[in-house]
Amino acid sequence: MKDSELIDLYFSRNQLAIEETKNKYGHYCYKIAYNILNNNEDSEESVNDTYLVAWNSIPPQSPANLAAFLGKITRNLSLKKLRSMSALKRGAKNTPTVFHELEECIPSNMSIDENLEAKELSISINKFLEKLPDYQRKVFICRYWYFESTKDISKRFSFSESKVKMILKRTRDKLTLHLEKEGYII
């Protein structure tokens, strides 16, 4: 089923919308959730919550990119769930490493302006991503948006794992410089 047809189902409040979303994007959302939560039950819960949020959001929203729209919801819900857990140890084995890598972007003697909103920061990150070569941007998104392991990324792009790690390291370094220059890290 085409995305436009799926969205029509949401707009006509037809409950088949959820069934069809599950058929088309169930695995995709599950993978995102599992990358973050590493737990079947929690991941399934996140994915089911995703359908509910989508049902409540469309209409009025009419996403131009349904995959990204659903993926974003799953990612947010899964991260929220993870943060509500007592410790990261319940997350995927990969997740603490990803968190640690992101922490490296903010030097230990600095922090992010706490008054800042994620939306504002994302505008700056978009500017940063726009300047990156395609393959670096894709690798960055696979790691820090999808929380994929470096091994999976290396398979996806036919790079060696060490190359993926090097790309990520260099991109993080660039991001730190970018955020410092834009005044977001203080």
Place this chain on the structure above:
Amino acid sequence: MKTDLLQDAIGLVKEEYITEAFSKNKRTSKTVIIASAISLAACICIIAVWCLNSNKETAENIIWSDTKTKIEFSEDNGLVGNIDDNLNSAMKNATDDVYACVITSFDDYKLTADDYYRIEQLRQKLSDEESKLSIAAENCANDLVASKGISLAEAHMRIYTQPDFKKAREDYINAKKEYNYANLIAQSDIRKDEIEHLKSLGFKLLIDVSDEKYTAYFSAFHNVLGIFTATKDQILSLKDDTNYRLYGANKNAEKFTFGDYFSDFELELCEDCKLTKKLKEVYENNPEEEVTVNITFGYFGKEYTTQEIDALAYEAIGMTKEEFEQSATMEIVNRFTEIRNNLIWHADYYENLARKYLTNSEYIELTAYSGSATAKLTYKRALELCNYNDIAYISIKDEQTVGIYTDIKLGFDE
């Protein structure tokens, strides 16, 4: 946790970035880069010929101390401060005191509204040419497959000579030049300031990248200032200046090979056989020796639809789709993914070909997702294998690197 905000912000990046990252990547199945994968803004890579030998060393986290300055270098993923691994190795190993380096700057360039509008139009034109190039590449490859009965993988390697592709490539390069040049000119004032600053530190400008003939190779969005010559002391004086990145080699390198990722196909085949030109050169210099090569197979098997692949994968794990969705454990999900990937990559097909054409002593390993096998072959055996239609082409192992690099001979007049 202080990264929460950063995670949330990354969660809000443009949707196109989210979908493009997860979309099927042509490189995974073809081991070639099609021009559509060209990136506009590319890191400048400088690879001196001898540096290829030093890569192994630098990957091992060497810590060394410069004898003259006593500065200690600890390598982390190839970067030492803001100096890249090649230049770092050059300074470590070479006795010369003069080096050449490309310097990029992290200064922000503010564009006027007029410049922005003009550059945006050129960006759009470049993007259109990229699409045309990609379409021409696919059409030429398909024509070759139909007319010569060769595999798609071999067709991709032979595409350079096709008129439609050559024309599309030329148009793309011109659009790229226009775009890069417009960027460089729009930023010329600040670039001049930066270059003057470096000159005041003793750096000598060897190549000004705003010279039109170089603009196809540099992307202004990565703020390349130019190629400079400098002494080791001068280079080290910038070691901790995070405004710059330095990439380079010593003067004994004789030439730099540099370029950005404005690439087409990375490997070039000989006209009379399926060996890459580089591999043939290696064999001609050592005709009796075994060389570790990458053999890319052609695919002439059945093309499965996604539905067929899913059906076969469900059958292989002995579950229906509904059962899988309701009760699959992570172990089953992983098994399902593995089976599915093997079907997508035609792993069995390529494994059979590797077994058919390679002896046990020749065979090293199979890389299913790129449809290729690594093996040790003599020149005679490699030429023999070229005769089989199932073999698409044979290259040196790891011959393909990202990007096309253009040689520039350096003139050291010191």
